[in-house]
Amino acid sequence: MTGEAESGVPPFDGTPRTIGVIKSAAKKLQQTLSLTAQASDFKGWADENAARLNAQTFEKLDKQRWTDFVNRPVSYVTREPDLPRLAWHWLFEEHPHAIEGVWLTAPDAYPSIPNPIVPTLHAFLSPKEKELNLARLNDLEGHYAAYRPSFVNTADVMVMAMQCGIDGDISRFAITMKFVSEDGEDSTEHVEGFALPYQGSVLFQGRLIETAAPFIFILSRFPVDNKTGKTSWSEGTLLVGADGTMSSAYPITIRRAAKEVTPQTYDVESFKKAIPAHKTILKLLKRGVVGWRDED
Known part of the structure; x- marks a missing residue:
């Protein structure tokens, strides 16, 4: 995507590992920015940058919705389909100290499945199942x-x-x-x-x-x-x-x-x-x- 190429942000692939990195980075960011403050900061950033990333901005992003995304399993599907990708860019562009270390060291969520297709289909078809069988x-x-x-x-x-x-x-x-x-x-x-x-x-x-x-x-x-x-x-x-x-x-x-x-x-x-x-x-x-x- 053009926005990714321009910003130098690593590509967002939607895999469980990537979603897990976002969640871990948000939890690490809590040391300096509460989830309430994160939701407000992220919402304002998304309003300004969603068009650049060919994404839809949020109708609503409050503390509860952001908290649900951060604390639930990687298979949790939000009602805002562009939220994970925008969160990925927001963290790398605005809070790189919180995500870069996690991104470099996080283990693959499914090391025996080195492709994004199966984890993505699993999240879509089986949102209530936390892990792949x-x-x-x-x-x-x-x-x-x-x-x-x-x-x-x-x-x-x-x-x-x-x-x-x-x-x-x-x-x-x-x-x-x-x-x-x-x-x-x-x-x-x-x-x-x-x-x-x-x-x-x-x-x-x-x-x-x-x-x-x-x-x-x-x-x-x-x-x-x-x-x-x-x-x-x-x-x-x-x-x-x-x-x-x-x-x-x-x-x-x-x-x-x-x-x-x-x-x-x-x-x-x-x-x-x-x-x-x-x-x-x-x-x-x-x-x-x-x-x-x-x-x-």
Whole structure:
């Protein structure tokens, strides 16, 4: 943003670490400036500088609202969406002694999740949950075979190679799928994205790399294998919105694999011969595909 570049303020990324730094700096500033005085000082500064930072000024910012923001967990969402970013600039520009030391030494709130997407989505989707369910992500880490009806011919079964946890980030996932296109060509597509635990489920927010189309699915039920301590399988619903077609929904299930899976698409009879657990998987896939019919 222009304001950040002009002021020399470190970029505001909205991560839990950054929000935590703001809260810690405000508490440190209490040694010389009460929360009441901070709220007044911050409100006046925001009125003068919000336009420069392309932000909305506050309808109201009193001691209680500022106190709530400072003292509640990092997942607390205010009714003023620009408050954290403006507070970041206010502290660095007006009270650098309170924030610079905290900024340089504060630990990462989620060291195993080195991306801003998952913490931000967590704060948006689960405002009442103080922390991410890191245990769920740790249990999911590993290789899986992911089964779904083929989008080329829904009578066929697509076995996709899926990996949870990539390059030290337990929230990242990747999928590879292979199929014969409608033109008869051997095709490969790849998905990349992030896994977000919420309530009893996990949202997998991804995209097809080749087409940049959304590839989103939700899994529920995560039994853990007693021997490995890892998730053994799960099931849910997949949503795909490719360019040039109407969005469709498919049943999807994953099964943990001891090693990386070879992606492939099978007709039903070949699938029965190749996959020992075919009965359970085919029963789940028979739940049906939600698609669109052409009108006559």
